[in-house]
Amino acid sequence: MPVLPKTKVRKESPQAASSSGNGSTKKPTIVFRRETGQSEGRIADTAFKVLVFACAISLLTVVVLILLQLVRQSELSLHKFGLRFLSTDAWNPVTGRFGALAFVFGTIVSSFLGLLIAVPLSLGTALFLTELCPPFLRRILGTMVELLAAIPSVIYGLWGIFVLAPVLRLYVEPWLQNYLGWTGLFSGPPLGVGMLAAGIILAIMILPIVASVTREVILAVPSQQREAVLALGATRWETLRMGVLRNARVGIVGAIILGLGRAIGETMAVTMVIGNSSYIPKSLIAPGNTLASVVALEFAEAVDDLHLSSLVELALVLFGITLIVNAIARLLVWSVTRGAPARTLA
Amino acid sequence: MPKNTKTTISLRRRIVNSVALGAIVLATAIVIVPLFLIMGTVAYHGIAGLNWAFFTQMPKPPGESGGGMANALVGSGMILLVASAIGIPLGIGTGIFLAEFGRNMYGNVVRFTADVLNGVPSIVIGLTAWALVVVSQKHFSALSGGIALGIMMIPTVSRTTEEVLLMVPQSVREAALGLGIPYWRTTLSVVVRTAMSGIVTGIMLAFARIAGESAPLMFTAFGNQFWNTNLKEPTAAVPLQIYVYAISPFDDWHRLAWTGAFVLITLIAGAMILFRTVTSRGVMRGTT
Numbered sequence: 213m214p215v216l217p218k219t220k221v222r223k224e225s226p227q228a229a230s231s232s233g234n235g236s237t238k239k240p241t242i243v244f245r246r247e248t249g250q251s252e253g254r255i256a257d258t259a260f261k262v263l264v265f266a267c268a269i270s271l272l273t274v275v276v277l278i279l280l281q282l283v284r285q286s287e288l289s290l291h292k293f294g295l296r297f298l299s300t301d302a303w304n305p306v307t308g309r310f311g312a313l314a315f316v317f318g319t320i321v322s323s324f325l326g327l328l329i330a331v332p333l334s335l336g337t338a339l340f341l342t343e344l345c346p347p348f349l350r351r352i353l354g355t356m357v358e359l360l361a362a363i364p365s366v367i368y369g370l371w372g373i374f375v376l377a378p379v380l381r382l383y384v385e386p387w388l389q390n391y392l393g394w395t396g397l398f399s400g401p402p403l404g405v406g407m408l409a410a411g412i413i414l415a416i417m418i419l420p421i422v423a424s425v426t427r428e429v430i431l432a433v434p435s436q437q438r439e440a441v442l443a444l445g446a447t448r449w450e451t452l453r454m455g456v457l458r459n460a461r462v463g464i465v466g467a468i469i470l471g472l473g474r475a476i477g478e479t480m481a482v483t484m485v486i487g488n489s490s491y492i493p494k495s496l497i498a499p500g501n502t503l504a505s506v507v508a509l510e511f512a513e514a515v516d517d518l519h520l521s522s523l524v525e526l527a528l529v530l531f532g533i534t535l536i537v538n539a540i541a542r543l544l545v546w547s548v549t550r551g552a553p554a555r556t557l558a
Numbered sequence: 559m560p561k562n563t564k565t566t567i568s569l570r571r572r573i574v575n576s577v578a579l580g581a582i583v584l585a586t587a588i589v590i591v592p593l594f595l596i597m598g599t600v601a602y603h604g605i606a607g608l609n610w611a612f613f614t615q616m617p618k619p620p621g622e623s624g625g626g627m628a629n630a631l632v633g634s635g636m637i638l639l640v641a642s643a644i645g646i647p648l649g650i651g652t653g654i655f656l657a658e659f660g661r662n663m664y665g666n667v668v669r670f671t672a673d674v675l676n677g678v679p680s681i682v683i684g685l686t687a688w689a690l691v692v693v694s695q696k697h698f699s700a701l702s703g704g705i706a707l708g709i710m711m712i713p714t715v716s717r718t719t720e721e722v723l724l725m726v727p728q729s730v731r732e733a734a735l736g737l738g739i740p741y742w743r744t745t746l747s748v749v750v751r752t753a754m755s756g757i758v759t760g761i762m763l764a765f766a767r768i769a770g771e772s773a774p775l776m777f778t779a780f781g782n783q784f785w786n787t788n789l790k791e792p793t794a795a796v797p798l799q800i801y802v803y804a805i806s807p808f809d810d811w812h813r814l815a816w817t818g819a820f821v822l823i824t825l826i827a828g829a830m831i832l833f834r835t836v837t838s839r840g841v842m843r844g845t846t
Contacts, residue, residue, distance in 0.1 A: 260742030267651025268668045281689035336585025360593045364770025366797045367819045370804045416592045449578035477679025479773040531682045538677035
């Protein structure tokens, strides 16, 4: 370790050392200065601690800054509409009337649609990866699930527009209307883009986060729990159900809520496939908008101050919801994983 | 003996067992399918349009074929440079704090904030950068885009840094401290250095994540059809360009969008796989 001598060893005369030629021949005289070195070290230690603490504080500052800026920029609409902003569904930049209800509705429906598809699949994946998977497959499958998380939102959107939407329009939506049309959930012309497309894209996008956090939680369940159930003569599934899932359930709920948070805030892919309509969608295949997608769509084109401010208020609502959702989710996940051995990168 | 136990398990329980295990395997298979579908489609359309012009030429007006994303590639580079200048030092600093001084309540607060910030929608962070920089400067700029992405980098870099620093055995720290080296020097020259490859790959992971972000750039970097190397001017970025081209009605632009997507995915997947390789069996292996 070549760097060590520098700290406790000091050159007596730096000038002499630097003038004595190139590195291979120079051999500076050195003395130990333990006392001064230590007191200097103490000051440096404190400075170092303050420095990294300042870095850590920057994180908190950012969160506060986001809140302050959003509130400041949405003041106009906060004053004008008050709480009615959330309960009216008129969104009309021309007449200057703004209400977020249609987008809150769209956000909730698309997110829950996404969860409905993603939760069973990601629970299955997490169980398979942690409990059933042969070791040689585990690494490959784990990387694949992570890759799914790494694909940029805009590429999901691109795929959604050119592959998913046509398939939905030509095959899936007519089929749904034929067989499930009586429920009234699939009325209207099959467009391909709409709430259903957004839900499917969201499901694919939140699968990896739900699966990986669930995996983390399951790994934190002590193996004695499994062994105890197994020793009572349980089958493999009963071991999973009683030994693993029951002990991990709080954390799994946390993972699901975390996925919900992601789904609520997802922007680009949803903007590209949801069909973009400012009205409350009449059915699951009708076009709509979410809080995030309407901001993405209209913000760059908004010129009117009230319009801009209403859009920032939408973002503020979004920020508030995701903050609460994420905080709850993290606390639930931590309640299971805390005290568990460090996570293994399986 | 095993034969005996098997016969005591009722038929119903055995059926439930098989069905449940089958469902678990099926679920995993279904999860992997979209990955192949998306990767396959992007590769199929993307490789077809991949040529030298994509990297060297400017975008052509609609109707003319050919052209590339040279300005967007350079613009993305500029924005990512600004983001790294903000996100990497702050992220590593926070990571060191969490690993070395964060085994207490303060650490948990920071950890919690990092996780929560990680979940804040990227478009909200973009709006914040807009309010902070664009509103006061009165025009869109690469700088504001970089700030937005830099903020997004901090949580990822700090958590991965913490993770790899904690993998450095305590005995290494004790050995350095035992030689009379101050704590800060021990941390920087011994602990951080030992974990360096892990930290670097963690940075690449965060880098790959923000490289694909488009939502925070919509009102900050904004996009630009022309050449620009000025940090204070609106600037094109690859993900933004993919979005603009994808929603356009022109076939040529769609082709460019697919190629852009392919380049982006290759970059990101490469960084991801590198991260996994290094943290799970590379340099860090000897220390765990």
